[in-house]
Amino acid sequence: MTPSQAPGDDPPPGDAELIEGSRQEPELFAELFHRYFDEIHGYVARRLGTDAADDIAAETFLAAFRRRDRFDPARGAVRPWLYGIATNLVGLHRRAERRRYRALARTPADGAAPGHDDRVAAWVTAGGAGGELARALARLSPGERDVLLLIALADFTYDEVAAALDLKNGTVASRLNRARKKLREALDGVNPMLIAEESTA
């Protein structure tokens, strides 16, 4: 999971090497921005919307830069570390995040509130179960949600989630299990057929 770290030769420096170097030469940190800003922005946008993502993704890199002395390559790669910082910042907006999921949960019939089209689209792609799913997502504990979304949205392994959130692997596994169970129950309660179709699509 650790990005390859070429020992100072021609290939571009690895992420961890950039952080290490940036402790003496802060400008090197800018390269990490170019590598990961879009991705982090996308992750936050999926949780909080684009406007909040503009702020939080920017803040993530500022926070990461200020904390670069505390990045420890032994504990994981740079990418999960950045996601961890972003996730903590998202955590300061828990209420907004829950509101967003509850808004997603409203049926299309609820009317033409802002974001209506997005909602319909989300509903359709989520196999019609979007409402229940979004509601269930809003009901997860913050810790469960963080783990679940890092796996779902960032495609992380357990190790990476553990590194990002500074958790033990066992904690990651148990949180993910709880989260999946809660979502499954919510989905089963609605329309198992649609889910089954969706999963093979």
Added chain:
Amino acid sequence: MNETKTVRDLLPEPPPPSERATGAAFRALQDEIAGRGGARRTRRLPFGRLQLALTGLVAAGAAATVAVAALGGGGTVAPQPGADGSARSILLAAAEQAAQEPEGRYWRVQTIDGQAYRVGKGAGGYTILGHQSQWDRWTARSTSDTDVHYARDLGAKPLTLADKAAWLKAGSPATMRVWSDDRWTTLSTVPGRTPGARSGGWTADKTDPARKKLMNKKRDERCARPGDPSLRWSCHARKQAPGDWLHTAEDPKQVKAVLGTGDAGGRLMAGYDFLTHRPATPKVRAAAFRALADVSGVRSIGEVTDDRGRTGIGLAARGTAAGTVYDYQLILKPGTYELLAGRRVVVKPGGKMAGMRPGDVLSRELVLSAGWTDKSPRHP
């Protein structure tokens, strides 16, 4: 993994960030990297200032943060035109004093910094001091000793009693959304909870000799290999950086360059930062005071009280940043001429800081203690 896939579908991939958002984020990061980060929160600062306070970075550029304050006491803000002979004599006396200070293994500085933000508009608004960190920095004179910088976040607090009253009236919010130059950010009164802030408990940043050596070696290697355009700039910047303390601290002739080429306010600020944060020898510190004595536009403003209630000798110099005219004020301890505080006070608001009022303190750093010691770094 049905559930995770369904979640992915529920939260579809958004469009890539807009150019505007990416640009703003990158500029913010570049400001931070250039050491203007904390400052950027309320305004842009002239190039060359180092936001040591927030980054805790040894190798960074030159100046530190400025800062706020004047609880109650406040300095003289009214303009007092012209260079002032007594400012020069004060600085020369400080130079004499500095030359006699003992030298040691570590330059140890304890400070509290902070940035002022305005919350709300009009009469109900108040000023809050955010990104307040307490620092205990031990910077080794020798590259074979480890630098240790201890720090903790203190949480945001209303700046003055009047601000506190307005804050209480607003329901004593624990978090406040504030506009910082070009975007919104959130401050928390709880230590460690402000995004991007340090933890509320003391933590230490260490730079050990092996890392110092490694970094220097890697840097030299990289700079000797000018093939990579992303590195070329950084090597160039290093060469250009007048505040590179590793060299400057040894060479009194270069001290003048540390003050930069900006206006008097900018130079006084750079001088404060150098004198407070750089592990310079007594000789070099004396030279820095003398260089400041030669800056025209530095004037004496009489007795000034800092926001710990300490009264000292005030010096000020006028500067302009982002359309706002400000006074940079230094407060020196009578008798010993130790630096007690540096702060920036609005004289004529404008540009991005148009909302501030004359007399508002933009940022400040309080020096609790500074000096050479032979002790080894210890947690406060």
